[in-house]
Amino acid sequence: MRIDLDQTKDRGAFIKSRRVYHQVSVMKIAGGFLLVSAFFHILGSILSGFSTVGLFLLFPAALYSAFYFGLLRGLKWVAWLALVCMLGGIAGTVLELLKPSTIPDWILWAVVAADLGAAVFLARSLFLK
Numbered sequence: 001m002r003i004d005l006d007q008t009k010d011r012g013a014f015i016k017s018r019r020v021y022h023q024v025s026v027m028k029i030a031g032g033f034l035l036v037s038a039f040f041h042i043l044g045s046i047l048s049g050f051s052t053v054g055l056f057l058l059f060p061a062a063l064y065s066a067f068y069f070g071l072l073r074g075l076k077w078v079a080w081l082a083l084v085c086m087l088g089g090i091a092g093t094v095l096e097l098l099k100p101s102t103i104p105d106w107i108l109w110a111v112v113a114a115d116l117g118a119a120v121f122l123a124r125s126l127f128l129k
Helices: 005-047 052-056 058-072 076-097 105-127
Strands: none
Touching: 005 052, 005 058, 005 076, 005 105, 052 058, 058 076, 076 105
16 A cells, blocks of 8 residues: 555644644633733723722733734734733732732732633643644
């Protein structure tokens, strides 16, 4: 039986394209967590009465929304940037939880949960082999 080399090349391309498709779909899930985090950032800003800290929350909300559209396109550099921002966001939110704040604690915990979910799926998409 003769093996056609074109078939093996096609199979390799198929496996690679399937891996890339899975990587992009995991990025889309991470993007969903980013949108949830952006929602809680906006809600926290509103519930704080647009205090100084509350107004600061609008910047990450806009940034995370922009990351979402980059992740929908499957841009790997956006995933790396979003991962770094998620890890920094988790640290900043935990620091905010340690002191009295005008933002309700349940909002901050929701932000931590959404950021952690996004970070997990971003790491999975970036380190998927």
